[in-house]
Amino acid sequence: MEWQAEGLIIGTRKHGENAVIIETMTAEYGRHLGLVKGGRSRKYAALLQPGNSVQLTWRARLADHLGMFTVEALALRAANLMESRQRLALSQLLCEHLRLLPERDPHPRLYAEALAMHENEADGEILARGLVKFEMRLLNELGFGIDTSSCAVTGETAGLCYVSPRTGRAVTKEAGEPYKDKLFALPEVLGGALEMDKAAEIEAAFRLTGHFLHLHIWSPRQLSPPSMRQALIEGLVNGLY
Structure with missing residues (x-):
């Protein structure tokens, strides 16, 4: 199983010694989780932050498996968000709201609106x-x-x-x-x-x-x-x- 899509990172958590499970929101595949090997390394430190947009490739042997993400940067907003308490809180709240959605259930309008508010100044x-x-x-x-x-x-x-x-x-x-x-x-x-x-x-x-x-x-x-x-x-x- 494999798919590619743009996604907004809405959450992360540590997994094992050096991996990270990231939670993303995509237009096509909804709220989706996946494992990033080496995600706790310096290479990924600035990339795997909530509020960033990334290009995702997801692979798994079966559709119901957690699967592995390959991640490339599209828009790294996290550093700029840190400069404004209000915009950081807005990003955090939008991510928390998106995490209420059922996993793998597409909600393209919500994704588009959340993305627009992240980009709107x-x-x-x-x-x-x-x-x-x-x-x-x-x-x-x-x-x-x-x-x-x-x-x-x-x-x-x-x-x-x-x-x-x-x-x-x-x-x-x-x-x-x-x-x-x-x-x-x-x-x-x-x-x-x-x-x-x-x-x-x-x-x-x-x-x-x-x-x-x-x-x-x-x-x-x-x-x-x-x-x-x-x-x-x-x-x-x-x-x-």
């Missing part, structure tokens, strides 16, 4: 909007999407402003107004019609995605939210004031 607001949309897509592709197609009460497709924390169904402002203290706001960045200032909109959007990530993914898997997430969100939001 835009300001905080653009990064914040891209990240919260990425979290929304992650929920959708894991089968826990927030239903913003129509109002759960009236069936209307326009004017959706709130989301139920239990069902993930959206409702219009009129239908949700009596219960708004128990509902999540659905800001425009996530397809809602609730008008808010920039900082409040981003905060509300991350509050919404964070709730459903915890409800459907982190809690059932007995995982804690990524440690860098809250600090990153606060930094992005503070930059909007």
Whole structure:
């Protein structure tokens, strides 16, 4: 068995005396692991870092084996990421999110969005909007999407402003107004019609995605939210004031 693809390194761990198992995200083969012989040598020290893009060749005797990776550099971002605490935290969070995906299950849109955010040097607001949309897509592709197609009460497709924390169904402002203290706001960045200032909109959007990530993914898997997430969100939001 053999394939070749471009991939984003999202995790590494030591194996034996001198090998490394790398975890990568590819468009064609999804989240995929493989062994790199000699991966702990100086030759690979700068290459096998999360956030780097590499050209991968994977070989294994059988499809369900771990297999071996041959790795060549495409874009070594790790050193530049270290120069910006915010961009480093963003990279770490994106990698942690991608590691939630089933192994070897292709998610080309998530891969493309994660790659674009690694390469984008835009300001905080653009990064914040891209990240919260990425979290929304992650929920959708894991089968826990927030239903913003129509109002759960009236069936209307326009004017959706709130989301139920239990069902993930959206409702219009009129239908949700009596219960708004128990509902999540659905800001425009996530397809809602609730008008808010920039900082409040981003905060509300991350509050919404964070709730459903915890409800459907982190809690059932007995995982804690990524440690860098809250600090990153606060930094992005503070930059909007």
